[in-house]
Amino acid sequence: MNKEYSFNIKRKRPEDLFENVSDYFKAETLKNYAESKSIMRTQKKITIRALELLELKNNRPLILDAGCGPGFAAMYLNELGYKTVVLDIISEFLKYYDIEYLNPILADMCYSPFKPDSFDSIISISALQWVIRDVKSKSERLILTNLFVSFYQILKPKSKMIVQFYPKSTVIMDYIAEIVNSKTKFKGNFIIDNPNNPKKRKVYLLLKK
Numbered sequence: 001m002n003k004e005y006s007f008n009i010k011r012k013r014p015e016d017l018f019e020n021v022s023d024y025f026k027a028e029t030l031k032n033y034a035e036s037k038s039i040m041r042t043q044k045k046i047t048i049r050a051l052e053l054l055e056l057k058n059n060r061p062l063i064l065d066a067g068c069g070p071g072f073a074a075m076y077l078n079e080l081g082y083k084t085v086v087l088d089i090i091s092e093f094l095k096y097y098d099i100e101y102l103n104p105i106l107a108d109m110c111y112s113p114f115k116p117d118s119f120d121s122i123i124s125i126s127a128l129q130w131v132i133r134d135v136k137s138k139s140e141r142l143i144l145t146n147l148f149v150s151f152y153q154i155l156k157p158k159s160k161m162i163v164q165f166y167p168k169s170t171v172i173m174d175y176i177a178e179i180v181n182s183k184t185k186f187k188g189n190f191i192i193d194n195p196n197n198p199k200k201r202k203v204y205l206l207l208k209k
């Protein structure tokens, strides 16, 4: 990993305060997220950048949006003519808008329900921080390993995937890199936009099978 930057966020985030993502995203919080125009705009910008980094070659790729929430990324992918499958662990998100056309699946992205070699790409926007919080937790290590091993399996050969997320420190990023390198044959790296600006910083993990 490029060592020109480093950060360590002390402020508590929702994923530090709630053990289960479904305990946080419910009622008003879920509604506020799903209906926020500014969040929708931000998630669209992140999706545009993720697509730029992916450099997809296939004209009509089938893309999995893992941890899709109300479907902001996949709605945009659909506008571009991409085929999607969207997956989330919270059923209310999948029902919030009429997104049948995006092929919603209620599942845990760490235990993928798909056959090997199913997707041309995987995009996951602002979700991974809910999976890895504590590098000392053995159970989180197993879950994270499962996530990357199953993403590797369900991607078609030579395909790429991208994960944008909000790590709290570079220690977490190194930890993820160690798991990806030791448990899968993915090749890739982190890309960090605005590394020294905590408000604008965006971390992407780009991996190729």
Ligand SMILES: C[S@@+](CC[C@H](N)C(=O)[O-])C[C@H]1O[C@@H](n2cnc3c(N)ncnc32)[C@H](O)[C@@H]1O
Residues within 6 Å of the ligand: 021, 025, 043, 066, 067, 068, 069, 070, 071, 072, 073, 087, 088, 089, 090, 093, 107, 108, 109, 110, 124, 125, 126, 127, 130, 131
């Ligand atoms: C901040 S929201 C982002 C939603 C969406 N990707 C977007 O860009 O608006 C995080 C999402 O990750 C989902 N999520 C977290 N852990 C998950 C898991 N293990 N499996 C599936 N979805 C998960 C949550 O349910 C939530 O919808």
